[in-house]
Amino acid sequence: QTKITLAVGGGACLCYLPTMLAKQLGEYEKAGLNVEVVDFKGGSDALKAVMGGSADVVSGYFDHCVNLAAKGQALQSFVVYDRYPGFALVVSPKQTGAIKTIKDLKDKKVGVSAPGSSTDFFLKYMLSKAGVDPNSVGVVGVGLGATAVAAMEQGSVDAAIMLDPAVTQLQGRNKDLRILSDTRTQKDTMSVFGGEYPGGALYTRADWIASHEKEVQAMTNAIVNTLKWIHAHTPEEIAAKMPDEYVGKDRALYVQALKNTLPMYSETGRMDPKGAQAVLDVFSQSSPEIKNAKIDLSKTYTNKYVDQVNKRADLKQ
Amino acid sequence: MNRSTLLALQILVAVIGLALWHVLTTYPIFGRLLLPPFFFSNPVEVAQQVVKWFSTGVIWKHLWVTLVESVLAFVIGSIGGVFVGFWFARQPRTAAVFDPYVKMINALPRVVLAPIFTLWLGLGIWSKVALGVTLVFFIVFFNVYQGIKEVSPTVLANARMLGMNERQLMRHVYWPSALSWMFSSLHTSVGFAVVGAVVGEYLGAPAGLGYLIQQAEGVFDVAGVFAGMFVLAAFVIVIDTLVTVVERRLLIWRPLASESRP
Amino acid sequence: MNRSTLLALQILVAVIGLALWHVLTTYPIFGRLLLPPFFFSNPVEVAQQVVKWFSTGVIWKHLWVTLVESVLAFVIGSIGGVFVGFWFARQPRTAAVFDPYVKMINALPRVVLAPIFTLWLGLGIWSKVALGVTLVFFIVFFNVYQGIKEVSPTVLANARMLGMNERQLMRHVYWPSALSWMFSSLHTSVGFAVVGAVVGEYLGAPAGLGYLIQQAEGVFDVAGVFAGMFVLAAFVIVIDTLVTVVERRLLIWRPLASESRP
Amino acid sequence: MAPEAGNKAQAISLKGVDVVFRLADGGRYRAVEKATLDVADSEFVAIVGPTGCGKSTLLNIAAGLIQPAAGSASIYGAPLSDLNLQAGYLFQADALFPWKTALDNVAIGLEIAGMAPAQAKAKSREWLTRVGLGAFADRYPHMLSGGQRKRVGLAQVLIRDPKILLMDEPFGPLDAQTRQIMGNLLLDLWSADRKAVLFVTHDLEEAIALSDRVVIMSAGPAARIIGDWKVPLARPRDIAEIKLDRSFVELHHEIWSKLKDEVMKGYAQTGGG
Amino acid sequence: MAPEAGNKAQAISLKGVDVVFRLADGGRYRAVEKATLDVADSEFVAIVGPTGCGKSTLLNIAAGLIQPAAGSASIYGAPLSDLNLQAGYLFQADALFPWKTALDNVAIGLEIAGMAPAQAKAKSREWLTRVGLGAFADRYPHMLSGGQRKRVGLAQVLIRDPKILLMDEPFGPLDAQTRQIMGNLLLDLWSADRKAVLFVTHDLEEAIALSDRVVIMSAGPAARIIGDWKVPLARPRDIAEIKLDRSFVELHHEIWSKLKDEVMKGYAQTGGG
Ligand SMILES: Nc1ncnc2c1ncn2[C@@H]1O[C@H](COP(=O)(O)OP(=O)(O)OP(=O)(O)O)[C@@H](O)[C@H]1O
Ligand SMILES: Nc1ncnc2c1ncn2[C@@H]1O[C@H](COP(=O)(O)OP(=O)(O)OP(=O)(O)O)[C@@H](O)[C@H]1O
């Protein structure tokens, strides 16, 4: 068995569920891997651990690959488990009456997980799509968890980009919560990005992939199998597989959040090239550095290993 | 005040604190909960969580990791602080030259440095230890440095006239004289060592109390967060008690406040 | 060592440090870069970033926010620490009863408390001030507490025989005697006040140096992160210098180490 | 408040006082045993005794700074349970406030009692002059010589004009001449408004020259009061002259011979060889 | 190392020494002016002078603890630039290590010099007995009386058997009897291997009884050495008896009259009234 250290940027986020679930289902072991999951506060910390060599693979948002390509770092994703990004633009319960559309966010304070993070770029993209000048909106870092919930309930921010389980949590506490855009769903993702948009993926340094083909293939197998398993089971069954510390006290809430999130998980693990382009568009929108960099998108992902799995599956059939 | 009265009073304070917490998270006052349970949980749930951790035994592994990290951070940081403090105090020129840089480093937000520690020390306990050390070190350092400068000039002159060399001065004069300063800083830094370890785990780790807390926080399990903090706090009291025992032993020569004769 | 030599040496240290940093991030040693620029940037880029911030003026707003937060945290935390320290030292029973609780609170990881601060104090400066205060308070508190216990028993007996009441003892005996302890802790806590403010901003804020640093970190702009930390450090030196000036003024009665007569 | 000085009560009255110290190893040391000593109002009593016998300890008892293990202390008839605030105490060890100048050190006693600072300073400047330190008003204690510090301490106690004076070797670090000047100063003050004085000294001549009664203590451990002489010299006295008086010389001789034995005994007891 | 004691150089030689202190307000205080003093090898010199004149300051110069503003100090012919490590110094103020027991305080000097701890302890116990504190070996300094602390200090210095002894009022807080015992102890040691001794005291009788020469200083500021008397008494002396010697009484009278004027002058100069 080969030992692999997998860095996750905030494992509690449902967007990363397949990574943990694969471990619970024993998929990694089946594929001949001994995977240790290390949980980081955020995606960029996880990525840095991989860049520094203390972890092997990141389970995080694909956009980092594009982001770092602009800095001349070769990162490549090899299996994408989220086909929608899962961000929701939520209005603070105190502002439900006042803010009805994205346009109303002009001159307001909007929370993101952290300035400079994916949620920040996503917000700016949505704003400019809706014709609002992103610079007219005050961006506040509020994190993803309880801080974000506190900020929203307090009205310290007028709206925020949130992910699950925070969205469902807030929904549970505020029945008439207004969500301006919900990319956990196919509909909103399509309308915002015009296609699928890769969220969580496994990626790592390109040279590592080149030198660890076997392991990469094994991980891909594990994840793709897990994705299949997810779509073949109910949220309750999935929740039952997850360890307590990921589910928390409120199992019903977890199941509810999972139900909201399920459509977001990819069925194949493949990267949609249009999705990669969408990511580049989102980031070019507000980062001149990325806009001006000549990024070869095809180097930032590979479907080779996923295709290999599917081929084998086809063969079996 | 004898020991049992003291203990009784301490328990009383704890009971009052817990009762207040319970009441404020359960019964609305002036129409609203002063401590919304979503953010503050409540004592019963926290207690249940703690009991569960201990009865299932999951906690031990995490506690052990955090214990090792904290103790290492505390020991390394204090020893480092004592040494550098001594060195600076005895080399006033070096001290003057490096003084601004030491202060600059003390002002760096350790949280931002976490990735660098991970780079250098990997994901194991050492990167957490490093974070704790950067907190403990400065607290101990500044106190030891000052403590050595406070040595009574008469006693120092006497020691020098008795023919002590630098090393002997350290051992027989500066060290015992700076001890009470050092212990004062150790009481502060016990807490900070644990904070360093936990924050390190919180930022990225495969195990430890910080990890537990982060997991709990991620799923909005406030009871878990508070339970983690309680275990942590209990655990600091234990380490601190050890420090106090050593302190009593080493400072036996001082007049007790009660018997201090003029 | 006179002032200009000292300054020259300090600058020399800075230059050597920067040169080392530059070399290690630019030229491979034994086939690899000891400080990979992805984590450490390099001095030139950092300098450019700093210059850019100042020339475009974006930095001022953030610097101001952080300044206000740090100074408030420092002032509130120190005053609190001094008061509670005094109170505990003068009320040994109260102190004995609350002692374990104070130590417990000191061990709580402040980062985890951020949501509670946000809940109570919003996302404005006050939640950052609160975070800073929780760091500064304990450092000052433990030192003041110990400092008061270290008052010379003879001087204290004399003061009591002169008829001082508790308030007068405070003012004429405990306070001046604990001053050097207090200042030692203030030097430590200047740094921690800033760390508190920055970490607070880092966890959620609309502006401030921590915000800048986090923004830079989000887009993997290490130069920005380091530039932020440099500005921060420079800024701590300024506050610390002020503390030192006050210290010199208040401790004028002490023998200088050089002239200390036996 | 204690009854006023007018009644018949003794200013200081120690009855069967035992003092026991706890040692670091848990043992106990009985320093003073069954000490009984009365100082009448407006009486000047000197205590003489071998080094380490318990003179300072007795003063600490009279000041209320330590509590006797047995026996009782009362001040003007009122049992002493806390500090004796009617007394001024000049400590044997250095007890000036290191962070105050000589002037402020002297003024503090008055300021505490509520006098306006300017007035307190003026009076304290006068007192510094009286003890020969007018030119040293702005010095911090560490810039003064041992004898100068002692004199600042003296001024600090005397300026408050306390009803009872406890003085522990006040003139120890002074030269003979300055000693006489200070002694005369003390006598002047005392005769102006007859205070009760309890005065520890190693100088038997000084003890006799100044006091109404000389008390001598035996060597410790368990030191006792073993002698009490009335001094049959007329007042007012001039310290320099009185030493030639016949009854002075006789008394000196008498006390001295007793004391000498005692010291030798103490020396043997406490392990001298 | 300084040249050995065998040659003709003086043990201590101060030439035209000025001492200037900086004051807190930036002013300067000239404590001692043009002090010239030689102490020959194996000579016992006493310094007497009004309080605050600069006696301790001179000792500090001879110890190398402070540097003269003008003039020079040399020890056995070698100019003194750093500490005078051939000297043992008994300070005027309390200088024991508060964190060491009496025994350890005495033993430390030997341990530093490399003696095995057990042996050092044994010797130090002997010394404690000699100064009359055999029973107090395990006490920390704060549990000792003023005079007991002084005696521990004395043992601490003497046990090291230094070539030069600097003693600042070593017997100040001792009773007359103990004073004599200690004085005899000191003389015994000194006559056994003739050390150079510089001895500050306020007790003129003691000065004459012990020393070969008595030096007196004028009152400060800018104190000078204004008198230097050879003591024409035969050795060995018994301190108690010698006071009755005729030449003792004469010398005492002579020095005393000079000293008395000086003190009165000093008292006026430093602002006494
Ligand atoms: N805190 C203490 N613990 C133990 N023993 C003590 C303590 N304080 C004093 N003693 C002992 O009590 C005895 C009397 O001490 P005290 O200071 O009263 O002596 P004294 O008569 O003032 O001596 P001196 O003339 O030397 O000042 C001494 O033997 C001393 O060792
Ligand atoms: N650090 C200092 N700063 C200023 N003045 C000082 C300092 N040290 C001593 N002096 C002054 O120098 C003079 C001599 O002091 P010194 O201690 O030598 O006197 P002394 O002769 O030993 O007196 P005493 O008999 O009282 O001990 C005194 O007037 C004192 O005020």
Ligand SMILES: [Mg+2]
């Ligand atoms: Mg005494």
Ligand SMILES: [Mg+2]
């Ligand atoms: Mg002196």
